[in-house]
Amino acid sequence: MSLDLDQTTTETQTATVSKAGLSAKQRMRRHKALVYTLRVVLLVAVLAIWEISCTYLFDDFYYSKPSKVWNQLVVWFTQGTSSGSIWVNISATLQEAVYGFILGSIFGVVSGIILGRSRLLSEVLAPYIQALNAIPRVVLAALFVLWFGLGMTSKVVTALVLVFFPVFFNAFQGAREVDRNLVNNARILGASRWDVLRSIVVPSATSWILASLHTAFGFALIGAIVGEYTGATHGLGLLINTSQNSFNAAGVFAGMVICTVLALTAELFLGALERRLLKWRPPAQSTGATAV
Amino acid sequence: MSLVVLDHATKRFMTSSGGLHTAVSEVSLTVEAGEFVAVVGPTGCGKSTTLSLISGLEPPSEGTATVAGKPVTGIPDGVGYMFQTDAMLPWRTVLGNVAAGPMWRGVAKDKARDQAREWIERVGLKGFENYYMHQLSGGMRKRVALAQTLVNNPSILLMDEPFSALDVQTRALMQNELLNLWSDTNAAVVFVTHDLEEAITLADRVVVMTASPARIKDVFTINLPRPRNVEEIRMTPEFIAIYSEVWQSLSSEVEIARTTGANRVA
Ligand SMILES: Nc1ncnc2c1ncn2[C@@H]1O[C@H](COP(=O)(O)OP(=O)(O)O)[C@@H](O)[C@H]1O
Ligand SMILES: [Mg+2]
Numbered sequence: 001m002s003l004d005l006d007q008t009t010t011e012t013q014t015a016t017v018s019k020a021g022l023s024a025k026q027r028m029r030r031h032k033a034l035v036y037t038l039r040v041v042l043l044v045a046v047l048a049i050w051e052i053s054c055t056y057l058f059d060d061f062y063y064s065k066p067s068k069v070w071n072q073l074v075v076w077f078t079q080g081t082s083s084g085s086i087w088v089n090i091s092a093t094l095q096e097a098v099y100g101f102i103l104g105s106i107f108g109v110v111s112g113i114i115l116g117r118s119r120l121l122s123e124v125l126a127p128y129i130q131a132l133n134a135i136p137r138v139v140l141a142a143l144f145v146l147w148f149g150l151g152m153t154s155k156v157v158t159a160l161v162l163v164f165f166p167v168f169f170n171a172f173q174g175a176r177e178v179d180r181n182l183v184n185n186a187r188i189l190g191a192s193r194w195d196v197l198r199s200i201v202v203p204s205a206t207s208w209i210l211a212s213l214h215t216a217f218g219f220a221l222i223g224a225i226v227g228e229y230t231g232a233t234h235g236l237g238l239l240i241n242t243s244q245n246s247f248n249a250a251g252v253f254a255g256m257v258i259c260t261v262l263a264l265t266a267e268l269f270l271g272a273l274e275r276r277l278l279k280w281r282p283p284a285q286s287t288g289a290t291a292v
Numbered sequence: 293m294s295l296v297v298l299d300h301a302t303k304r305f306m307t308s309s310g311g312l313h314t315a316v317s318e319v320s321l322t323v324e325a326g327e328f329v330a331v332v333g334p335t336g337c338g339k340s341t342t343l344s345l346i347s348g349l350e351p352p353s354e355g356t357a358t359v360a361g362k363p364v365t366g367i368p369d370g371v372g373y374m375f376q377t378d379a380m381l382p383w384r385t386v387l388g389n390v391a392a393g394p395m396w397r398g399v400a401k402d403k404a405r406d407q408a409r410e411w412i413e414r415v416g417l418k419g420f421e422n423y424y425m426h427q428l429s430g431g432m433r434k435r436v437a438l439a440q441t442l443v444n445n446p447s448i449l450l451m452d453e454p455f456s457a458l459d460v461q462t463r464a465l466m467q468n469e470l471l472n473l474w475s476d477t478n479a480a481v482v483f484v485t486h487d488l489e490e491a492i493t494l495a496d497r498v499v500v501m502t503a504s505p506a507r508i509k510d511v512f513t514i515n516l517p518r519p520r521n522v523e524e525i526r527m528t529p530e531f532i533a534i535y536s537e538v539w540q541s542l543s544s545e546v547e548i549a550r551t552t553g554a555n556r557v558a
Contacts, residue, residue: 188371189441
């Protein structure tokens, strides 16, 4: 009986939302269409300005232009590159980035959560972590090529090192900001320390961790490419390096375009993963935010 | 031996400025099995702290807390605690939240879920098993918290202003249901509230606490017959008589809390 009361309130709420939402929905859709159109217009305009200015004003030997970049891409995909089929190079870079990403994320999450839950350990290690974080880590790529050779390992390690820190810091913060109330409640209900870690600390750090994974994959790609650029037998970084050495600006741009596509694809996967893992969260109030 | 005994329990906290703040001072209180004790006092006086001493979440600075004959060191067996603010896991469904307690206590998953379903039905949430917390109203969330606590069959039920955030009608419904559910058990209840009407409606004894630091000022025995209907009992002359008697004791403390609170703001 009492339940009916609660139910009716939620029902009336949803009813009003959907009634008022009709026209708002249409406005939303029109707004979205406008945004997408303007995005395309912007892209076309930038490419057109680049193409025209480099045809008539500047030297396209240095600055290249979209049509040349396109031609370079066509050549790579149809005739292959100086270091073999383009797919071999893409798959090399992708593998290095993905392995580095996975390993770096695992290390980052585990050490972030351990330090986030252990005050003594985090206080002892804090200055060292700050120092390590302050190192310009891209430079390590050179060292890793010396240590691990031209093969995949040196790139995976570079990517791992770049991925580790953002994931670590977010996992650390997430593990620290766990609601004490939730922990106390769980302890009263019978949770052991391990239960608290597994059922409360990890899930509440998850949204922090997932947020860091977006930037982290970008770092993984950077790590792989910088590593290849420093010395490799395959990969997009090598293609960019080779293009640079032969004064082929279009080749550098073409390599960048492929990297961008890889990063955006990964972003789609991570977005889907995030939505799946965080489906318990209340939906963001997107209508309110965009309508105003 | 009484089920719950606080013996000259005192609790001090470090303040942010480095001083000591006494939240609870020399509180002695006993609660028997099956007894419903309400604790009233002005907001901020130290009621929640008193509950945390019984639950073992905070150790007393002086004095002792004893539950079922054993001094409280960790969380005692048989304690259930409904917190003042929601403490359910937002990433678990209603079913997942209610089944959590039994599973953490070693009950097999299927069995824990069966027990959870039974309690979800008893608190009137059948059909909402797969909802997440943000999809529920405030009253429904309190029902989840109640089911989550009761599924463990606590012999001592600590409740910290569980219904204060609810609207008047929902609160009365929840109070009635609490009395119904409790009457099937032999649990001791310590129910903290700042609402005197609620305290008298529900309890066998009402403990009045002083303004900060919390000391026990008076204890009143409420001899209203059970079973009680919370909405009807408030109209009876017996209720009104005991209400004005307890209010005599409580109102001066509320006044003190108000003036010191006002001074602090000013
Ligand atoms: N963990 C804590 N650390 C420091 N001070 C606290 C803590 N818990 C409560 N207090 C202080 O103790 C006093 C009593 O708090 P509380 O027991 O929550 O009051 P009530 O529940 O009666 O409103 C308050 O002044 C509060 O600031
Ligand atoms: Mg309180």
